[in-house]
Amino acid sequence: MTFRQARWDEPPIWDIGRASDEAAPVIPGLPERWHRKSPLQWPELSELEVLRHYTRLSQMNFGIETMTYPLGSCTMKYNPKISERLARLPTAAELHPNQPEETVQGALEIFWRLERALSKVTGFPEISLQPAAGAHGEYAALLMARAYFHDRGELETRTEVLLPDTAHGTNPASAMMAGFTAHEIRSRDGCVDVDALRAALSERTAAFMLTNPNTAGLFETEIPAITEAVHAAGGIVYYDGANLNAILGVTNPGRMGFDVAHLNLHKTFATPHGGGGPGAGVLACGDKLAPYLPVPRIAKRGRRFALDYDRPKSIGKIKSGYGNFGLDLRAYAFLLAHGEEGLRHISRRAVLNANYAAHKLGRHLPRPFRPLVKHEFLLSGAPLRQRGLRTLDLAKRLLDEGVHAPTVYFPSLVEEALMIELPETESRRDVDAFIAAVERSLADTDANLKTAPHNLAVGRVDEVRAARELLLSWRDLRSPGANLETPTPPATGP
Ligand SMILES: *Cc1c(COP(=O)(O)O)cnc(C)c1O
Numbered sequence: 001m002t003f004r005q006a007r008w009d010e011p012p013i014w015d016i017g018r019a020s021d022e023a024a025p026v027i028p029g030l031p032e033r034w035h036r037k038s039p040l041q042w043p044e045l046s047e048l049e050v051l052r053h054y055t056r057l058s059q060m061n062f063g064i065e066t067m068t069y070p071l072g073s074c075t076m077k078y079n080p081k082i083s084e085r086l087a088r089l090p091t092a093a094e095l096h097p098n099q100p101e102e103t104v105q106g107a108l109e110i111f112w113r114l115e116r117a118l119s120k121v122t123g124f125p126e127i128s129l130q131p132a133a134g135a136h137g138e139y140a141a142l143l144m145a146r147a148y149f150h151d152r153g154e155l156e157t158r159t160e161v162l163l164p165d166t167a168h169g170t171n172p173a174s175a176m177m178a179g180f181t182a183h184e185i186r187s188r189d190g191c192v193d194v195d196a197l198r199a200a201l202s203e204r205t206a207a208f209m210l211t212n213p214n215t216a217g218l219f220e221t222e223i224p225a226i227t228e229a230v231h232a233a234g235g236i237v238y239y240d241g242a243n244l245n246a247i248l249g250v251t252n253p254g255r256m257g258f259d260v261a262h263l264n265l266h267k268t269f270a271t272p273h274g275g276g277g278p279g280a281g282v283l284a285c286g287d288k289l290a291p292y293l294p295v296p297r298i299a300k301r302g303r304r305f306a307l308d309y310d311r312p313k314s315i316g317k318i319k320s321g322y323g324n325f326g327l328d329l330r331a332y333a334f335l336l337a338h339g340e341e342g343l344r345h346i347s348r349r350a351v352l353n354a355n356y357a358a359h360k361l362g363r364h365l366p367r368p369f370r371p372l373v374k375h376e377f378l379l380s381g382a383p384l385r386q387r388g389l390r391t392l393d394l395a396k397r398l399l400d401e402g403v404h405a406p407t408v409y410f411p412s413l414v415e416e417a418l419m420i421e422l423p424e425t426e427s428r429r430d431v432d433a434f435i436a437a438v439e440r441s442l443a444d445t446d447a448n449l450k451t452a453p454h455n456l457a458v459g460r461v462d463e464v465r466a467a468r469e470l471l472l473s474w475r476d477l478r479s480p481g482a483n484l485e486t487p488t489p490p491a492t493g494p
Contacts, residue, residue, distance in 0.1 A: 003402030017043030072419030123254020129323030137262030137281030246374030
């Protein structure tokens with residue numbers, strides 16, 4: 001299969017249509033002082049012109065609906081159309097977050113039912129759908145840990161969050177934002193070194209954050225010893241469950257002895273990643289931290305549903321509204337469509353895809369860790385150095401094959417890392433095609449690899465120059481003397 005991406009010289013929509021002088025519409029009931037005085041200056045275009053503009057832009061983009069997207073740690077799975085249809089129903093899409101409770105009983109019931117379903121998935125009794133991303137969930141959970149230690153009079157002493165060297169970048173960032181210091185624990189053979197963890201635990205430990213299966217695609221081998229040691233030191237054990245694709249319906253963080261977890265509905269539960277738009281980083285916890293969950297909580301009173309703000313120990317509100325309803329509805333539809341047995345099947349398929357591809361590609365590039373992987377696996381591009389090449393060159397060359405690049409240079413403990421995830425929505429044909437694309441890329445000439453991509457709307461960018469001479473808008477690019485080459489989208493990465 002040959003791939004040639006469309007190459008439109010498409011200007012911004014503002015430069016296609018003439019700016020209109022139309023006055024802004026007056027919104028009935030809006031106080032006079034908030035009325036817009038200047039014209040809107042929206043570009044005047046026909047429906048067809050708008051449609052062509054966005055269709056052309058989409059043809060210069062990569063997406064799950066046109067190509068395999070093996071971005072490790074990001075779980076780029078297909079978003080089923082049935083979920084999209086449900087979320088677009090006027091009864092769902094046209095709700096207002098501030099509508100009186102008695103007019104949104106159905107939506108509240110869906111929140112409640114999703115919470116119950118996710119309680120089963122995680123093994124934790126209490127759920128909050130409020131956080132808008134995985135990182136937001138981490139941050140909220142660490143604020144809950146603060147409130148917990150405050151109640152115990154230990155806030156002054158418990159200042160440290162520990163995490164393994166395979167942790168996702170958001171973990172230390174969330175710890176710092178929540179007012180803790182972050183300390184790395186080294187791994188041994190890709191898993192937490194329990195002796196190193198024990199040596200770092202103290203009365204200063206607030207929490208240990210663990211991703212499982214971890215970012216090396218391995219199921220941590222010492223979980224009982226880890227939770228026991230952290231609890232003995234008085235700390236909270238946090239489960240980063242952004243990627244639950246390998247354990248759905250098989251095991252869960254509640255059963256493993258953790259105190260709190262976050263899940264990414266926009267990864268495991270097939271809701272859109274949203275291009276920086278809405279996500280959903282659900283929180284799940286046991287009784288220890290439940291009083292501190294953000295308000296509101298969904299309460300079921302007889303047959304009525306309500307938003308409950310009467311939680312005196314809560315860390316408070318962490319975003320407007322409750323959850324991202326459109327995403328929650330999609331995730332609920334996904335859970336209903338698959339059921340418990342279906343979820344187990346998803347896990348088995350994702351794990352099979354990863355192991356199959358790891359086995360085949362392990363013939364070409366070294367695999368840093370040998371044990372059976374879960375939903376994703378690591379390769380090292382270090383041998384490419386003998387050809388004067390890097391992992392980045394392989395990632396760029398893969399784009400020419402019509403597949404998105406894998407995650408690269410993460411986790412940092414693997415030299416020239418490639419992190420590959422092929423979720424259950426990729427068929428055997430897709431996985432074989434991906435393997436063949438990697439093989440063709442590796443067999444290509446050094447010169448071609450170094451200068452790839454060649455078949456895309458934009459070519460390889462001079463990254464040093466791009467960083468030094470930052471141009472942040474289209475207008476900057478078109479000003480006299482500016483470089484007209486547009487930057488390549490970044491190869492990947494969490
Ligand atoms: C994606 C991811 C996160 C962060 O989730 P966002 O929704 O992007 O904030 C955290 N941890 C892991 C392991 C992840 O893969």
